Amino acid sequence: MPGTNLTREEARTRAALLHVDAYEIELDLSSAREGGTFRSTTVVRFTAAETGAATFIDLVAPAVTEIVLNGRALPLENFADSRIALPDLAAENELRVVADCAYTNTGEGLHRFVDPADGETYLYTQFEVPDARRVFANFEQPDLKAAFAFTVTAPAGWVVVSNSPTPEPTGEGDTRVWTFEPTPRMSTYITALIAGPYVGVFDSYDNGAQHVPFGVYCRPSLREFLDADAIFAVTRQGFDYFQEKFDFPYPFAKYDQLFVPEFNAGAMENAGAVTFRDQYVFRSKVTDASYEARAATILHELAHMWFGDLVTMEWWNDLWLNESFATFAEVVCQAEAPGSKWPHSWTTFANQMKTWAYRQDQLPSTHPIMAEINDLEDVQVNFDGITYAKGASVLKQLVAYVGQDAFFQGVRAYFKRHAWGNTRLADLLGALEEASGRDLRTWSEAWLETAGINVLRPALEVAEDGTISSFAVLQEAPALPAGARGEAVLRPHRIAVGLYELVDGSLVRTERIELDVDGARTEVPQLTGRARPAVLLLNDDDLSYAKVRLDADSLAVVTEHLGDFADSLPRALCWASAWDMTRDGELATRDYLSLALSGLRRESDIGVVQSVQRQVKLALDVYADPAWRETGLQRWAAAAETALREAPAGSDHQLAWARTLAAVARTDGQLDLLAGLLDGTETVEGLAVDTELRWTLLVRLAATGRADEAAIEAELVRDNTSSGQEHAATCRAARPTAEAKAAAWASVVDSDALTNYVQEAVIAGFQQADQRELINGYAEKYFASVKQVWETRSHEISQQIIGGLYPSYAVSQSTLDATDAWLASADPAPALRRQVIEARAGVERALKAQSADR
Ligand SMILES: [Zn+2]
Secondary structure: OOOOOOEHHHHHHHHHHEEEEEEEEEEEOOOOOOOOEEEEEEEEEEEEOOOOOOEEEEOOOOEEEEEEEOOEEOOHHHEEOOEEEEOOOOOEEEEEEEEEEEOEOOOOEEEEEEOOOOOOEEEEEEOOOOOHHHOOOEOOOOOOOEEEEEEEEEEOOOEEEEOOOOOOOEOOOOEEEEEOOOOOOEOHHHOOEEEEOOEEEEEEEEEOOEEEEEEEEEOHHHHHHOOHHHHHHHHHHHHHHHHHHHOOOOOOOOEEEEEEOOOOOOEEOOOOEEEEEHHHOOOOOOOHHHHHHHHHHHHHHHHHOOEOOOEEEOOHHHHHHHHHHHHHHHHHHHHHOOOOOOOOHHHHHHHHHHHHHHHHHOOOOOOOOOOOOOEHHHHHOOOOOHHHHHHHHHHHHHHHHHOHHHHHHHHHHHHHHHOOOEEOHHHHHHHHHHHHOOOOHHHHHHHHOOOOOOEEEEEEEEOOOOEEEEEEEEEEOOOOOOOOOOOOOOOOEEEEEEEEEEEOOEEEEEEEEEEEEOOOEEEOHHHOOOEOOOEEEEEEOOOOOOEEOOOHHHHHHHHHHHHHEOOHHHHHHHHHHHHHHHHOOOOOHHHHHHHHHHHHHHOOOHHHHHHHHHHHHHHHHHHOOHHHHHHHHHHHHHHHHHHHHHOOOOOHHHHHHHHHHHHHOOOHHHHHHHHHHHHOOOOOOOOOOOHHHHHHHHHHHHHOOOOOHHHHHHHHHHOOOHHHHHHHHHHHHHOOOHHHHHHHHHHHHHOOOOOHHHHHHHHHHHOOHHHHHHHHHHHHHHHHHHHHHHHHOOHHHHHHHHHHOOOOOOOOHHHHHHHHHHHHHHOOOHHHHHHHHHHHHHHHHHHHHHHHHO
16 A cells, blocks of 8 residues: 555664654544544654654545644645654654544544444454554554543433543534543553443442442343353453552553444453443354453463553564463463463464464464564564464464573563653563573473474384383474575474373373474483373473374374373374364365364364364365365265254254264255244254354355345344344355356456445455356466555555465466466465465465375
């Protein structure tokens, strides 16, 4: 997007020149119900290290009507390319900017949403990375912290929430004015404003001397589903745990959590005013995995109040550390906090975060965790599996390396030393070195400045009498994809080796050895002379970040007994290993399906069950030999139907199998069952066919030509909500006709009228694995339009289209060739190129896996 970038060099220069004291920001949102634009007035006071120097302030707005610097009006032409040029600075400056800013429908800046359930308008801001400038003029970089005082004019009767506690509004007539107290010094990207007829539920955290007011908000149409007590309970657990571990009191005046519509991410750590996607207010039955994920998100954002908000990265190259710390903190809190409902959180971490990280780290776009972030475009595509998931995995490894007590000791010193300031990675590592006495420079180089995944393999020799005569851990350098940045190196790994035996049908750990692996071969003399166990598991407890392979005998036991591990974590590690081998073409899709069919019968962890179900579907859709694919899909669908009927009534497993069947149903009998569940002529005991499940069934019926426009419209009448509209959009785009596909395509590519959520829903409906003959022809159109999409749409919107509409189901050499031809001729910007290359890698991998399945 030309004209909206900011380079690191520019940010450095500006930070060296300026010290920002305070902002006063007046926003007139009395136009909110009509939309369009709103009046934004910023007064900012700042000092300059050099008088006479020039700088600029950031603003993305349709119009600027006034620029006054130190009492002198500047020409409005100073506003160009999303900046206002500020010449001839004094030592102390006061700048006033008046602008007309725009409401958005993309989830960036000030998002405006009208709820079909009540016709009311709801607003919220989302500013990370550089979108506060869409709402008020500011110096948009994390190390120019300041105090922010917001004054907001909005319709009477509205609820207005920001970082500071909500004041009593003043005024009369149709509007009111809320005058907020200034915030503590903070970065622009964590300021926030949420406004509309939201409803709130209130509580507080009280701990002797400390009183922190709590609020939880959502739209009135979701109020009946808001389980505020459960949300408060997790929040309180986090307050107890983090305040003790960080030895630093919660730094803001209150803690509000707001569930808002059409939110792009999971949540955002605005200081004291955290926003969440409102699918986290569950309006239909969900499995325990969803409650666990919501609790994890709540704890993640809370951890950011210290790590990120109180102490903030100087520049976006340390985004990974910000996110990894919050992710680590969320999991360790769930694992250890007294009364936690999810003490198995490291299983979920292995199952989800690790899988994401391993996937991302094998893409051609992989990069060292410490990425070069030269400008804003770099950071916007870097909210990836390296930043969140590999970073958190490596942080877990760092904690194993220095020890958890030393880790938190270092963290405590870090918060005290840098409170309200900005830091670099070296500040944290320095504090950890002091606390642990371990030199982290070598560790940091090997883990943070290189890319890829090491492979750990056991080298096992067993004597005739069945005892181990030698055992070593072999380490391989990462196989980096062609063109990937970074060097392939061996790394120091702190790992555990688990020894498992079959006891009464269960695989039970009988011994655990923890050791440092370094170099290509690490001997483990402790095991010499012992009887060979049934299973030898490397990287047990998932301390390190590595692909792990099993020796042949252990693999045979695991293949037969995967479901029999007594603990969920080794099961998750073995599931992950099998999936990894399938993706790598080392295990045929049909064998992975067999493993899943036998192992899932005994898998109790619902999060793992749901992951494996998704992975099986993906494998069948793109990794299976096309000649066998339909056979595999039929086996999977039949197994899902059986499992649905056999699962305990009302259980999470039952719901998960119902969704799985809905995704794959193909015989007349299966589709009749879906239709019968929907119209009530069929029932499965204990299965609640509620609002969300109804839509899940209807999507499949629409995609298979068994539900027409009238059926979709009738369902929308039953569920006339924004979620209902999104599901209806998916159903319409999923219909198996050329007209439906053309309409879906045009609504996304040729028009920008759809909101972020409806667009996502249309893309999901368009891309149906069973409709290859209808959709594969769009590859040509894709390449003809993708560059223009990138250049004309916002970041979030274009990212959805570029990844979402790529011909991923056209697994063929010609798709690769078409992609390569486009890459060669279109000369795409690096961030666009990266997204297309990642999509291409999926097809390349699928081709390889298909030949392994043949
Ligand atoms: Zn985060």
